Structure formats: C-alpha cells, structure tokens
Amino acid sequence: MSLRIERKLLTRQTLMHAALDLLDEGRSFASLSLREVTRAAGIVPTAFYRHFESMDDLGLALVESTSDTLRHLVRDARRQLESGNMIIDASVRKFLEHVSMNRREFGFIVRERFGGSATVRHAIGREIAVFARELSLDLLKFPVFSRMRAEDVDMITGFFVTSVANAAGDWLELLNEDESRLESYRIMLVRQLRLVLLGALAWNPRSK
Numbered sequence: 001m002s003l004r005i006e007r008k009l010l011t012r013q014t015l016m017h018a019a020l021d022l023l024d025e026g027r028s029f030a031s032l033s034l035r036e037v038t039r040a041a042g043i044v045p046t047a048f049y050r051h052f053e054s055m056d057d058l059g060l061a062l063v064e065s066t067s068d069t070l071r072h073l074v075r076d077a078r079r080q081l082e083s084g085n086m087i088i089d090a091s092v093r094k095f096l097e098h099v100s101m102n103r104r105e106f107g108f109i110v111r112e113r114f115g116g117s118a119t120v121r122h123a124i125g126r127e128i129a130v131f132a133r134e135l136s137l138d139l140l141k142f143p144v145f146s147r148m149r150a151e152d153v154d155m156i157t158g159f160f161v162t163s164v165a166n167a168a169g170d171w172l173e174l175l176n177e178d179e180s181r182l183e184s185y186r187i188m189l190v191r192q193l194r195l196v197l198l199g200a201l202a203w204n205p206r207s208k
Contacts, residue, residue: 030116
C-alpha cells in the first residue's frame with residue numbers, strides 16, 4: 001500500500017473517530033455539522049469531500065464499520081455451534097464483552113437505530129435484517145428447523161436478533177454498575193434467549 005493511500009485511510013479514520021467522539025457526548029448524528037467534525041479531526045472542511053460525499057455518507061461508514069466487526073464476531077460464534085444452550089451462553093458473553101470494548105460505536109448504533117437521520121436509521125435496519133437472515137440460513141441446516149416454513153424460521157431469528165440489539169442499549173446503561181448487576185443481566189438475557197429457543201424447538205411445523 002502506498003504512503004498516499006495510507007494517509008488517506010488514516011484521515012478517513014480520523015474523521016470517523018472525531019464524529020464518534022462528538023456523538024459520545026450524547027448528541028444525535030443529525031445534530032453534527034461537517035465543520036465541527038472536521039474541526040475535531042484537525043482538517044480543513046474542504047478536505048472532508050476527499051473522503052466522504054456527505055455527512056450521511058460518513059454515517060453510513062460508521063454503521064458499516066461497526067457491523068463488519070460484529071459480523072465477524074457472530075460468524076465465529078456460529079461456526080462453533082454445537083448445542084443450543086452452549087452457543088447462546090458463549091455468544092451472549094462474547095457479544096456483551098464486545099459492546100463493552102466498543103462503547104462509542106454501539107452507543108452510536110443504539111441511538112441512531114431510531115434516530116433523526118433516515119439514511120443512517122435505514123442502514124442500521126438493513127444490517128439487523130442481514131444478521132437475522134444469515135442466522136436463519138444457519139438454522140435451516142438443522143433438521144428441527146428445516147422442517148419449519150422458512151417464514152417461521154425468519155420470525156424466530158428476527159426476534160432473536162432484535163432482542164440482542166435491544167440488549168446492547170441496556171448493557172451500555174449498566175456498564176457503570178457493579179459486577180454482580182452486570183452478571184445478573186447477562187444471565188437474564190441468556191434465559192430469555194433459551195426460552196425463545198425452547199419455544200422454537202416445540203414449534204409445530206404444520207401450524208397455521
């Protein structure tokens with residue numbers, strides 16, 4: 001990789017980090033201006049357009065970056081799929097640890113999931129739908145799920161993924177609590193997802 005390309009990528013990352021720093025103050029993405037992002041990044045406003053077409057384009061890059069990292073995490077967990085309970089417990093623990101280590105990024109996703117920028121909001125919705133669809137395709141490889149209608153499996157995985165997305169926001173609010181409170185929440189989330197799995201396993205594939 002040439003030095004010029006490396007510098008361009010570094011400046012792009014600097015702009016993204018500057019936006020996350022501003023958002024970490026509890027602001028919405030729609031409230032950010034190009035000028036204050038470039039000021040926080042230490043570059044002139046005109047240089048912004050060498051990296052992003054617009055502020056919405058920057059928002060999309062933030063969504064994609066966070067989703068790519070999480071997607072790799074989820075795929076690693078799915079490759080280790082052995083039993084329902086084991087994978088749920090291990091995946092929840094790994095997911096919550098990942099949220100803890102990436103507070104700014106997930107704070108952005110949680111706030112903007114229902115936020116003011118339609119472009120960013122729709123991008124987050126699409127990413128959540130992709131996660132659910134990928135999980136559906138994995139579950140359909142197992143006999144108990146392959147007997148179900150595809151739309152029923154999609155319904156189950158949609159609930160799974162939505163529950164986990166909601167949990168990210170809850171977890172961020174709990175991070176300043178003591179360890180026992182965090183562990184209680186983790187156990188509760190595992191139990192909730194196990195309950196969904198048990199209901200799925202008892203599902204009658206011929207039900208209307």
